[in-house]
Amino acid sequence: MKLHHLSWPDARDELASGKVVVVPIGSIEQHGPHLPVGTDFFVADRLADMVSEGSGDCLVAPTIPFGYAEYHSDFAGTVSTNRTETLYTYLEELVSHYVRHGARRILFLNAHGGNMGALDALCYRLRNQGVFAATVLWWDVISRLRPEYSPAGHGEWIETSLVLGYDESLVNMERAQMPETRGLGSPEMELQDPHTFLFRGVPVHVRLRTRDFSETGDMPEPNLSPTGDTSIPPSQASRQIGVTIYEVVSGYLCDLVKVMREMDPDILDSRT
Numbered sequence: 001m002k003l004h005h006l007s008w009p010d011a012r013d014e015l016a017s018g019k020v021v022v023v024p025i026g027s028i029e030q031h032g033p034h035l036p037v038g039t040d041f042f043v044a045d046r047l048a049d050m051v052s053e054g055s056g057d058c059l060v061a062p063t064i065p066f067g068y069a070e071y072h073s074d075f076a077g078t079v080s081t082n083r084t085e086t087l088y089t090y091l092e093e094l095v096s097h098y099v100r101h102g103a104r105r106i107l108f109l110n111a112h113g114g115n116m117g118a119l120d121a122l123c124y125r126l127r128n129q130g131v132f133a134a135t136v137l138w139w140d141v142i143s144r145l146r147p148e149y150s151p152a153g154h155g156e157w158i159e160t161s162l163v164l165g166y167d168e169s170l171v172n173m174e175r176a177q178m179p180e181t182r183g184l185g186s187p188e189m190e191l192q193d194p195h196t197f198l199f200r201g202v203p204v205h206v207r208l209r210t211r212d213f214s215e216t217g218d219m220p221e222p223n224l225s226p227t228g229d230t231s232i233p234p235s236q237a238s239r240q241i242g243v244t245i246y247e248v249v250s251g252y253l254c255d256l257v258k259v260m261r262e263m264d265p266d267i268l269d270s271r272t
Contacts, residue, residue, distance in 0.1 A: 001014065001052060001056075001058070001059055001060065002052050002059075002060050002062075003021075003059050003060065003061050003062065004061075004062045011101075012101060014059045015059065015098060015101040015102045015103050016101065016102035017102075018102075018104065018105070018261065019057055019058050019059045019105070019261060020057060020058040020059070020105040020106070020107050020257045020260045020261050021058070021059050021060075021061055021098045021103045021105065021106045021107070022048060022051055022052075022058045022059070022060045022061065022106075022107045022109055022253075022257065023061045023064070023091075023094075023095065023098075023106060023107070023108050023109065024044040024045060024047065024048035024060070024061070024063040024064065024108075024109040024110075024111070025044060025063070025064040025067055025091075025108060025109070025110050025111070025112070025115055025119075026038075026040035026041035026042070026043065026044035026045070026063060026064070026065055026067060026111045026112055027040040027041065027065075027066065027067035027068075027069045027080070027111070027112035027114065027115065028040075028041060028065055028066055028067075028069070028077070028078065028079040028080075029067075029069035029072040029075075029077075029078040029079075029080065029112070030072050030075035030076075030077055030078050030210075030217040031154065031155040031159060031217065031218065032154070032155030032175075032176075032177075032179065032216055032217045032218025033172070033175040033176075033177070033216050033217070033218070034155070034160070034171060034172045034173060034174075034175035034176040034177075034218075034234065035155050035159060035160060035163055035170075035171060035218075036163065036170045036171075037077035037078060037079075038065070038170075039155075039159055039162070039163055040067070040111040040112040041063065041065045041111070042162075042163060042166045042167070042170075043111040043138060043159075043162050043163075043166070044063050044064075044109055044110070044111035045063040046165075046166050046246055047109055047111075047138060047246060047249055047250050047253065048060050048063055048109060050246060050247075050250035050253075051109070051250055051253045051254055051257065054250060054251070054254045055253075055254040055257045055258065057254075057257045057258050057260075057261040058107070058257045058261070061098070064091070064094070066079055066080065066081065066087075067080065067081070067087060067112045067114055067115040067118075068080055068081050068083075068084050068086075068087045068112075068114045068115055068117070068118060069112065069114050070082055070083075070114075071114070071194050071207070071208065071209050071210055072210050072217065073209075074209060074210065074211040075210065075211070075217045080114075084117040084118050085118075087115065087118040088117075088118035088121050088122055091118060091119070091122050092122055092125060095122070095126070099126070099129060099131055103131065104130065104131055104132065104265045105131070105132050105133075105260050105261065105263075105265065106126060106131060106132070106133040106134075107133075107134050107135075107136065107253075107256070107257065107260060108122075108123075108133070108134070108135040108136070109136060109138075109253065110135050110136065110137055111137075111138060113137070113193075116135070116137075119135045120135070123135060127268075130265060130266075131265065132260070132263065132265040132268065134260070136253065136256065138245075138249045139151045139158075139224060139225060141248070141249045141252045141253075142158075142245050142248060142249055143225040143226070143227060143228070145248050145252060146244070146245070146248055147225075147227040149161075149241060149244070149245055149248075150224075150225035150226075150227040150228040150229075151221075151224055151225055151228055152220060152221060152222065152224060152225060152228030152229055152230045152232070153179065153218065153219055153220040153221045153224065153228070153230060154179075154210075154217070154218055154219045154221060155179065155217065155218030155219070155234070156179070156218065156220065156230075156232070156234060157232045157233065157234045157235075157236045157237040157241075158228075158237070158241070158245070160173075160176065160234045160237035161237040161238055161239070161241035161242035161245065162242045162245060162246070163242070164237055164238060164239040164241075164242050165239050165240075165241070165242020165243045165245070165246055166242065168239055171237075173234075173235070176233070176234035176235055176237075177216070177218070177233075177234065178233050178234075179214060179216060179218040179219050179220060180214075180215070180216075181213045181214050181219050181220065182212075182213045182214070183213075184197060184212075184213070188200065189204075191213060192221065192222050192223035193219075193221040193222075193223045193224060194207075194208045194209075194210055194213075194219075195207060195208070196223050203223075
């Protein structure tokens with residue numbers, strides 16, 4: 001059931017019913033030369049539609065298109081909050097309206113890693129308000145349940161498959177390529193993603209701009225999934241792979257929502 005399809009009296013009753021409020025959030029950001037800037041938004045929105053149809057234990061909020069992707073902003077089409085704190089404040093103010101009318105269980109369905117700083121902080125804030133809040137990332141789900149479809153980068157074959165599974169007309173396969181990334185100046189600094197490199201096997205956390213190491217925006221990210229294969233080209237993507245991933249992840253989310261619906265946040269409060 002979708003919140004934005006309800007009248008206010010029906011929304012009042014659903015929010016007070018104890019159902020899990022699912023809040024999908026994506027991003028508008030570059031995804032290399034062949035994928036649309038709405039990729040993360042499309043993925044979150046499709047999964048939200050499938051959860052709305054497949055679960056009677058939740059109320060699905062409108063998908064939030066924008067997130068924190070400032071490190072992609074050298075590439076046209078990226079639209080981002082300038083700070084993580086801005087995203088946190090925005091989300092807190094939106095979600096406060098669900099809580100005000102009775103929501104006690106909230107599940108953030110996140111399709112962009114850059115949003116995690118704000119979401120982590122917000123989940124702590126909500127817990128202090130007596131709300132049980134959690135976040136799930138689609139790539140964590142598929143990497144565990146179907147490791148052969150583990151993603152391994154930005155704009156790579158798995159994300160390409162997801163957009164093909166959403167709308168094939170949005171993918172320009174003629175531009176699809178194996179991404180080439182520049183090093184960080186030393187062979188001992190092994191880039192894992194825009195936020196991490198390895199030095200002698202130890203993760204070192206940084207905050208780089210995508211343009212620092214990629215001319216086209218797409219990139220391998222060995223740190224994204226322990227089983228992801230960075231050698232698979234986007235040409236191996238297919239609509240069927242995307243459809244399968246949507247089905248697996250949405251099925252998991254429906255099961256998670258059911259379990260969250262049955263748990264009682266008051267039990268946690270009684271332990272303090």
